[in-house]
Amino acid sequence: MPNTASKRYVAPPFRVVPESARRIYRTQLAVLALPAAAGIVFFGYQAAKVILVAVLSAGLMEFLLVKARRRRLAGSLSHSVMMGLLVALMLPADMRGDVVIVAAVSAVLLGKHLFGGLGQSIWHPALVGRLIAQMFYADTLAAARGPLLARDQLVWGNIHQVWQPAKDWLRIDWFQTLSPTGYAGWLLTRPVEALRQMGRQDIIHSSEQMAGYLLDRLPSLGHCLLGAVPGGVGETCSVLLIVIGLYFIYRGYLPWKLPVMFLAGALLGALILPIGAGRLAPDGSTYTFPFLLADSAVLLTYINYHLFGGGLMLGAWVLAGEMSCRPITGQGQIIFGFAAGVLTMVFRLFTSMAIPCYAAILVMNSLTGVLDRLTRPRGPAGRPDRRWEPDR
């Protein structure tokens, strides 16, 4: 017969708790290995170096800080390692080691522990690290073009040995074209940068003009879905990121409203925000609203490039859902997601920010406290209400 008098089981619940903080972060870390693996496939072993350096730097920083503070929390190390991995996923595969180290260390030190550690961050720690790297290494990280391995050089190709003269996507079909002799791949324009240039270099008046631009300057949509485009190590494979996001929703780590509203906001922004604002055409027109274009197929393609190119999928399905930085209520998450999506498009089309999606999430992180205050449940106001006495 158990003698509970001598044991300290005084407080319910007596069931094993279904999820723990440690388990949440370990699961997320394990799942995020998938886009990391995809990055290694498309960008070669150099991407593995970036990932390794980032993860080790973040883990070491966490270890040192835990020693210094003499306070160890279950799940904090997994969380920091995950932040390091996310930093690596956002950086290009040809990045120097010092950039990676600065970004990963900043994420843990400044983005997380400066605010109190696990669960206390205002901004997403990995985005803080990415922002700091952008500030200190803007020239290195601002390139509109990036390397991509050919399909016959996957995993083992050297990302530093790519055909340097710029190539247009018109002449490259990654699914068909083999690597040039003596090289592992090409230096190609990032799809999002091509979209941004559309409004700056040309004035789009018609569906035909837009269709011509998209065909000439951008790869097929399949490239963006699969991940065969230049970009961060883990931000290009959109299909995988969607699957990961759905898994997080299934586990309850990510509320479904947040990524859905993020994508809805981005879609709305792509639909209504004018292309080429500020430029004057010979006929006096200044800019074009996409939703006024006649051909809906062209419009849909344009929107899809915005959604699946760049870091938007990583932002919507992974980064925006960081628990300590997102609003705690459903209503707040809806506003947060939608506003982040719209802001992403605003920053993309009207600014020259190198990381428009990540900056949008950081801005919305700043407003999380306000959204919480506006949307948290308040309970019956005023006097204690006897109607609500606990019932058995």
Added chain:
Amino acid sequence: MKILLNRQIDRDFVGGIYLTALGDLPALERIEPVDYEGPLLVPLQIGSVPLSMQVRTGQCVSRGDLLARAADYCLYAPRPARIAGTQQVRTEGIRPCEALVLDPLPDCQRFDQTDPAGPADAPEGAAEGVFPAQASHPAVWRQIEEAGIVSIETAEGLGQRLRHLEQREEIRTVIANATPLEPMLNAPLALLHQWNEQVFAGLAILKTWLAAQDAILAYPHDFALDTRPAHIWQVRCVPVSEKYPQGRAGSVLRTLEKMKQLPQRQRRKRSAVVFSIQLLRQVERAVLAGQKPLERVVTVCGDGVAHPGHFLAPLGLPVGVLLRQAGIHPDTQCVVEDSSLTGSAIDPDAAVVGPCTEALIAIRRARQDPCQPCIRCGWCIDDCPAQIDPVRLLHWAQTGQYQRARRGGVHACIECGICSYICPSRLRIMEHIQMIKRKLREGQRSDA
């Protein structure tokens, strides 16, 4: 998949979670008698109300003789016995109290009591005036009062509860809640399975007593309920989900309101009242058969017992007897009374079956991990049936802001324990909320 479909189909109160069963489910077809001939320890306290003894040491009593009483409570001897004095026991998990020791005496002549303060006297503290139901059915009222039925929902005697209900606005609907609080606490379903007609009759009796217009039986929709008596006794049967805490009165009221089974705002006007299945059967037995509640159906379950089941246990039965009969494992870490989310761990060697004992859950592995900082997952807010902000209440509790917590809706908390259970940081949210309520009751005005 079934749970997913249920979530889509059921129109339920907001929040709540689906719990899995701890261990095997007790069988519904069998309510076992308890094989025990040792002494019984009948507690002389119900809730926080002490009872005054009506017998003396050495006296022999027969089954059904009055042992003790208070204003609205009566305790009767579960079997022929000899009063052997008093002893300290624990009821409701941790509450120590005096108990009458009844030594078994198979053949005993009944001796007349020297100070009969028995059923012929009106109970102390009877409400002023006579209510219409009392006036029209004095014999029924007498039987209900004398039976000593305890209403666990409000932790008071049924007679007192009925008086309070009659003082309220008009009661329009009486509801029987047959939904198990947790999947393995399925005693209501076992009672419905065994004594279907008695439960419906008890509900009909209370409906007539309270002059209600409607009677509803809420039951889990995957339970094969025999609805024939329902037509006879004019009770509507409404299937509901088994989402926790549907077994609580407030939750089932919200569900019925959402399903439009209750006229609008009946819940808020408190013109609908919920009774438990065991209470209804006791009412039927008391009114129609003159039987007093000398035994209770107690569920013994959990992963710490080999043979979970329902037992017809006499009052005062040591809990250890039930646990041994259910086959408790030697490595069971603790035994919990009532619910695995909100109950209290008991000392099985000192605890006895009281008038409020409903379930004993033997838990093989009960971890108590240290608390960590909140990671702002938001699960406590999403799953809270009362739609309050548990984590903010926790913060106010920790900083002594009790008045702020009162304004923030701490009294709306139904203490279901979901927030503490679901929290990945192991925060003891419900404990802190209970502390705030205690402080507010004590009149603390500490506010940082």
